[in-house]
Structure formats: structure tokens, C-alpha cells
Amino acid sequence: SDYIAGQISLGIKVELILVEPEDYFTALVWTTGSKEFRHRVFGDVKPAQLTKAGSEEEVFKNLQMSFVPPEMREDKGEIEMAREGAIPELVKPSDIKGDLHVHSDWSDGGATIQEIVAQARSMGYSYVAVTDHSKSLAISGGLNEERLSHQGKIIDALNQEMEDFHVLKGIEVDILRNGSLDFEDEVLEKADVVIASIHSHFNLDKEKQTDRIIQAIKNQHVHIIGHLTGRLLNRRSGYELNLEPILEAAAKFQVALEINSHPDRLDIDEDTARQAKDMGIKVAINSDAHHREDLKLIYYGLLNARRGWLQPEDVLNTLEYDSLIAHLKNKGRR
Structure with a gap:
């Protein structure tokens, strides 16, 4: 047989398809993407019946289409774009200039700030934000005002030692039940970047949960909403939300x-990312790293961003450091 299907111990379905070497790239395109994509592009034609090709790009060229990246092959408008030569240049790893959501050993992370910097620099970044938890998340070692201030002074000193790399003073501040934040404005205004996230009261009804997030969005010091829906894949559904008013x-x-x-989250999903793009909302692709090696998890977020058709200009952390800081500061002046 030229086809074997099975399931590995993690529950992931696997297919093994055997083809002749000269049919490899055609089969690769034919077997990626959704069934709807395959049907619209190939109809009932099998790979062996198509013109031979030496690359995926050549397969699409033979079909009189621009190359469609694998992440876009879903029959959600990309086929028409490919036939018109209008496929966008999607964000790629080299576009990412830094990570804006990283936890250190000041809260529930396992790495020192210096170790985080070393890892970020090894990945070619020019900046990283240290965003430890705030005080209400005591179980995770959340920082109070005094510890946050002390951490900021250490980061300032560290930045004085580096010319080609920058550490942003950040905080992942909890969104409380009523939508207020875990720190007062006079504390938040001292941070370079503020991520507001929900870590409690997951079972509020849709109206209250939606209003809770909108109240946080309205705070002039909030730059990013973290893991918006709260989902944990295969473990917990996201909380009840009305996305439209939140996006607005x-x-x-x-x-x-x-x-x-994080592979357990991938939150927001690709559909919401595409909605955000269409509405002019910036997206930050972050690792939410809690250990040094976790910074590499950003790869999975990039895949999600590409599935949402995001381009470099749609992503906050593709900005160079000076442009990023100007953007963050300008946001607080509205």
C-alpha cells in the first residue's frame, strides 16, 4: 500500500503517503491544507496526473497561481488571491525583533533576568521585556509595588551595561473581577510595557467577562491583552466572551x-488574529516563557500568526527598539 494512517501515543493522527520521487512536490501541495483547498485547486486530479515540478513554487506556477504558503491553504480567499498574484508576504522568524512577555525568577519563572537576556541575544533579538506577575497572583510569586520598583532599578542598571540590547521594564498585571487592574495608574505608568491578563474568575457570564476585558483595554497604560480567551488546548475551553466589542x-x-x-494556549487563534489584522489592531507574538528555553516557543506563535495571514507590519514586536518605545509611549498619550 502507498498509504498508512495511524495514531501516536499522544493522540495525534499521522498519515504516511508514499509517492514516486518525481511526484514529491506535487503530492506535498496536494496533501497540505484543507480538503476544500485541495478540491478547489486540483479537483479530482491526482498528483501523478499533474505536470512534474521541482518545487512547491513550480507546482503553483503550473497551475497559473502564485505560491500559497502552507499555513494559508484553507480556501478562505487565498485561492483567488493566488490567481491574481496577490498573496501577501507573511511574517517570518527573522522579522521578530524581541519578545514582550517573559517571566523571570522574580515570580514563577525559572531563569534570572541575565539568563533571559543571554537567551534572547542568542536568538538574534535586540530587546526583551521582563513581565512578571502582579501581586494578586500570590501563588505565582506576584510582585508587589516595592519589589516591582526594585526590579526596575536592576533592569536600569543592566541596560547601562549594554549598548546593543535593551531590557524593557514590564508587568503582566492581573485584570481583577470588576475589570480594574492589580496596580494603580501611578505604578503602571513607570513600566515600559504593560500586559493585562485574566488569571481568575473564569466562570463569569459572557456579558460580565466581556465588560471586564473592555474595562482593562480602556486603561491608558495597558499596551497588550494577554492570552485573551484563556483557553488551554485539550484541557480547558476559553471563558465566555463576546469578541466583537472587545475587538472594537x-x-x-x-x-x-x-x-x-505556548503550545497549550496558542491564544488568540488564527481566526481572531485575522480579524484583528482587518481592524488595524496590532498583534504581539510572545512566548510567555517561564524558563530560558521557553523563549523558543515563539515559533508556534509565528505559525499561528501566519495562519492568520499576518504580515510584519501587523505585528508589534517586529518593530525596532526605538520605534517600539515610541509606539508604546504614544499609546499612553491618548
Whole structure:
């Protein structure tokens, strides 16, 4: 047989398809993407019946189409774009200039700030934000005002030692039950970047949960909403939300939405990312790293961003450091 299907111990379905070497690239395109994509592009034609090709790009050229990246092959408008030669240049790893959501050993992370910097530099970044938890998340070692201030002084000193790399003073501040934040404005205004996230009261009804997030978005010091829906894949559904008013508020108040790259989250999903793009909302692709090696998880967020058709200009952390700081400061002046 030239086809074997099975399931590995993690529950992931696997297919093994055997083809002749000269049919490899055609089969690769034929077997990626959704069934709807395959049907519309190939109809009932099998790979062996198509013109031989030496690359995926050549397969599409033979079909009189621009190359469609694998992440876009879903029959959601990309086929028409490919036939018109209008496929966008999607964000790629080299576009990412830094990570804006990283936890250190000051809260529940396992790495020192210096170790985080070393890892970020090894990945070619020019900046990283240290965003430890705030005080209400005591179980995770959340920082109070005094510890946050002390951490900021250490970061300032560290930045004085480096010419080609920058550490942003950040905080992942809890969104409380009523939508207020875990720190007062006079504390938040001292941070370079503020991520507001929900870590409690997941079972509020849709109206209250939606209003809770919108109240956080309206705070002039909030730059990013972290892991918006709260989902944990295969473990917990996201909380009840009405996305439309949240997206409208994010667009109005210039607040970015995070693609949390942890494989358990991938939150926001690709559909919401595409909605955000269409509404002019910036997206931050972050690792939410809690250990040094976790910074590499940003790869999965990038895949999600590409599935949402995001281009470099749609992503907050593709900005160079000076442009990023100007953007963050300008947001607080509205």
C-alpha cells in the first residue's frame, strides 16, 4: 500500500503517503491544507496526473497561481488571491525583533533576568521585556509595588551595561473581577510595557467577562491583552466572551492582542488574529516563557500568526527598539 494512517501515543493522527520521487512536490501541495483547498485547486486530479515540478513554487506556477504558503491553504480567499498574484508576504522568524512577555525568577519563572537576556541575544533579538506577575497572583510569586520598583532599578542598571540590547521594564498585571487592574495608574505608568491578563474568575457570564476585558483595554497604560480567551488546548475551553466589542475596543484604544505562543494556549487563534489584522489592531507574538528555553516557543506563535495571514507590519514586536518605545509611549498619550 502507498498509504498508512495511524495514531501516536499522544493522540495525534499521522498519515504516511508514499509517492514516486518525481511526484514529491506535487503530492506535498496536494496533501497540505484543507480538503476544500485541495478540491478547489486540483479537483479530482491526482498528483501523478499533474505536470512534474521541482518545487512547491513550480507546482503553483503550473497551475497559473502564485505560491500559497502552507499555513494559508484553507480556501478562505487565498485561492483567488493566488490567481491574481496577490498573496501577501507573511511574517517570518527573522522579522521578530524581541519578545514582550517573559517571566523571570522574580515570580514563577525559572531563569534570572541575565539568563533571559543571554537567551534572547542568542536568538538574534535586540530587546526583551521582563513581565512578571502582579501581586494578586500570590501563588505565582506576584510582585508587589516595592519589589516591582526594585526590579526596575536592576533592569536600569543592566541596560547601562549594554549598548546593543535593551531590557524593557514590564508587568503582566492581573485584570481583577470588576475589570480594574492589580496596580494603580501611578505604578503602571513607570513600566515600559504593560500586559493585562485574566488569571481568575473564569466562570463569569459572557456579558460580565466581556465588560471586564473592555474595562482593562480602556486603561491608558495597558499596551497588550494577554492570552485573551484563556483557553488551554485539550484541557480547558476559553471563558465566555463576546469578541466583537472587545475587538472594537482594542481598535479604538490602540491596544494590541497577544498571540501567546505556548503550545497549550496558542491564544488568540488564527481566526481572531485575522480579524484583528482587518481592524488595524496590532498583534504581539510572545512566548510567555517561564524558563530560558521557553523563549523558543515563539515559533508556534509565528505559525499561528501566519495562519492568520499576518504580515510584519501587523505585528508589534517586529518593530525596532526605538520605534517600539515610541509606539508604546504614544499609546499612553491618548
